[in-house]
Amino acid sequence: MNRVIVIGAGPAGLSAAITIAESGYEVLILDEYMLAGGRLLGQLYEEENGKWWNGIKESKNLHDKAIALGIEIRLGTPVSNIEKTDGSWVIYTDEETYYTHHLLLATGAAEVPLPIPGWTLPGVMSVGAAQVMTNVHRVKPGNRGVIIGVNVLSSAIAMELKLADIDVACITLPKKNQVNKESGNPMDVMNSLLHVSHMAPSAFVKFGSKLMKNEFMKKMGITFFPKSGVKMWDIPIMLRKAVINIYGENTVEGVTIATINASGEVIEGTEENISADFVCIAGGLYPLAELAAVAGCPFYYIEELGGYVPLHNERMETVLDGLYVAGNITGVEGAKVAISQGVTAGLAIANNLSGGKQEVEIKEAIKRIEHTRDNAFIQFHPAVKEGKQKLQQYWEEYGQQAKVEVTI
Amino acid sequence: MTSRIINHPVLDKVDDTDIVTFTYNNAEIHGLRNESLAAALLANNIRTLRVHEESGTPRGIYCNIGHCFECRVTVNGLQGVRACLTPVQEGMTVSSGEKFLTPVKDWRSNNE
Numbered sequence: 001m002n003r004v005i006v007i008g009a010g011p012a013g014l015s016a017a018i019t020i021a022e023s024g025y026e027v028l029i030l031d032e033y034m035l036a037g038g039r040l041l042g043q044l045y046e047e048e049n050g051k052w053w054n055g056i057k058e059s060k061n062l063h064d065k066a067i068a069l070g071i072e073i074r075l076g077t078p079v080s081n082i083e084k085t086d087g088s089w090v091i092y093t094d095e096e097t098y099y100t101h102h103l104l105l106a107t108g109a110a111e112v113p114l115p116i117p118g119w120t121l122p123g124v125m126s127v128g129a130a131q132v133m134t135n136v137h138r139v140k141p142g143n144r145g146v147i148i149g150v151n152v153l154s155s156a157i158a159m160e161l162k163l164a165d166i167d168v169a170c171i172t173l174p175k176k177n178q179v180n181k182e183s184g185n186p187m188d189v190m191n192s193l194l195h196v197s198h199m200a201p202s203a204f205v206k207f208g209s210k211l212m213k214n215e216f217m218k219k220m221g222i223t224f225f226p227k228s229g230v231k232m233w234d235i236p237i238m239l240r241k242a243v244i245n246i247y248g249e250n251t252v253e254g255v256t257i258a259t260i261n262a263s264g265e266v267i268e269g270t271e272e273n274i275s276a277d278f279v280c281i282a283g284g285l286y287p288l289a290e291l292a293a294v295a296g297c298p299f300y301y302i303e304e305l306g307g308y309v310p311l312h313n314e315r316m317e318t319v320l321d322g323l324y325v326a327g328n329i330t331g332v333e334g335a336k337v338a339i340s341q342g343v344t345a346g347l348a349i350a351n352n353l354s355g356g357k358q359e360v361e362i363k364e365a366i367k368r369i370e371h372t373r374d375n376a377f378i379q380f381h382p383a384v385k386e387g388k389q390k391l392q393q394y395w396e397e398y399g400q401q402a403k404v405e406v407t408i
Numbered sequence: 409m410t411s412r413i414i415n416h417p418v419l420d421k422v423d424d425t426d427i428v429t430f431t432y433n434n435a436e437i438h439g440l441r442n443e444s445l446a447a448a449l450l451a452n453n454i455r456t457l458r459v460h461e462e463s464g465t466p467r468g469i470y471c472n473i474g475h476c477f478e479c480r481v482t483v484n485g486l487q488g489v490r491a492c493l494t495p496v497q498e499g500m501t502v503s504s505g506e507k508f509l510t511p512v513k514d515w516r517s518n519n520e
Binding site: 032033034039044052054056076078110111113120121122123124125126128129130132133134135137138139140141163164165250251288 | 411412413414416417418419420422442443444446447450451455456457460465466467468469470471472473474475476492493494495
């Protein structure tokens with residue numbers, strides 16, 4: 001029962017477990033995937049210093065370190081439910097039921113789907129699926145793809161597909177509908193692209209960051225954005241086209257695209273077909289927090305963090321005793337931030353187990369999260385810091401409220 | 409044709425020598441030991457993993473990491489197994505998810 005349990009063997013879960021084990025406590029990690037590393041596995045990009053961030057190597061380093069510390073990692077083990085009974089957390093899996101006083105949820109993020117006619121055809125997949133196939137399993141998702149959704153993730157993965165010699169016909173927008181309002185609006189997309197322009201070694205940089213300082217110029221940028229797109233890594237990025245349909249008999253054969261105006265409305269008569277044998281849908285990421293929900297954590301919707309996040313404090317403690325969170329479940333950010341959050345959660349758990357011996361380290365670890373965030377190469381949302389401040393405020397308000405309830 | 413990426417400009421070369429044999433809808437398929445069923449099937453140009461239980465329209469992988477449950481297949485007699493999370497093993501029997509015999513429909517007269 002003294003063993004700490006971590007759900008999720010990604011960067012946050014692994015680094016938390018390592019921190020806990022280094023403090024002398026036993027840890028078990030559960031993860032439903034066949035490999036340790038989580039979404040970190042698929043990552044591959046060149047950093048400013050010219051070095052490659054290789055997710056497979058980074059995952060292996062964390063995994064090997066955990067194993068060397070005697071941490072048990074059970075892969076292929078989906079957790080179906082958690083609940084608190086008689087003061088301890090009960091974790092249900094297909095085979096066994098586990099009990100602990102300290103449970104860390106490091107379940108990461110999932111991708112937002114963009115429903116488009118034809119999207120159930122085999123060959124249509126999330127952009128992350130294509131990334132995992134290409135970089136982790138090393139099987140081509142197809143020979144020629146179209147990526148729907150222009151954002152940080154899709155731009156990065158388009159480049160990774162090119163690296164593996166997979167042809168990307170274009171990156172374009174989805175037709176605007178009730179579900180994908182923002183990702184179908186060229187103006188919103190342009191806004192969100194301004195902070196990734198440093199990743200693009202091309203004309204896109206000039207187009208993005210220099211021209212687009214004010215609303216009028218952005219509008220002009222969209223209006224005069226070339227219909228054939230602007231190329232990034234030789235892949236046309238089309239902000240003035242949208243996919244209106246994915247077609248194919250029993251598998252993807254291509255997409256129908258049409259020209260759209262500056263607010264995303266389709267201009268009739270401009271439809272044309274682009275042939276492709278796979279299509280990637282890139283709707284962005286949201287925190288994967290079902291287990292925190294079934295446990296009874298209060299949630300807040302914070303757009304800057306990617307969606308609904310379970311309420312937690314800087315020490316990664318939720319309002320529920322013995323339940324902690326770290327990584328993308330607390331908001332969508334890069335793997336390095338997830339690692340520093342994992343360390344903080346690990347210290348908070350060790351501190352609670354030891355009766356308060358790690359207070360100094362926790363304070364330093366919290367500062368390190370901030371530092372990592374400030375220096376992150378990829379920022380999924382430009383205002384992530386404001387999102388974190390909002391959450392902190394909610395935490396304080398919740399604490400006040402709880403005190404009032406107790407007094408009554 | 410879909411194929412494997414053995415050599416990569418940044419990542420290590422893939423060891424494609426540890427081959428296992430399994431069956432998919434009674435056809436013999438070769439995969440690499442411990443790769444996911446979804447990857448092994450895609451490497452063999454198989455994209456359709458099941459059909460929709462009611463409409464019969466084809467489905468393949470969508471998220472590839474276990475969240476969406478679109479890739480459910482039957483493995484060694486067990487239904488609803490996610491192909492993207494299941495490591496391929498020698499002698500595995502895999503079949504695609506099928507259409508239900510009876511359409512799910514409310515037959516009451518006031519629902520017609």
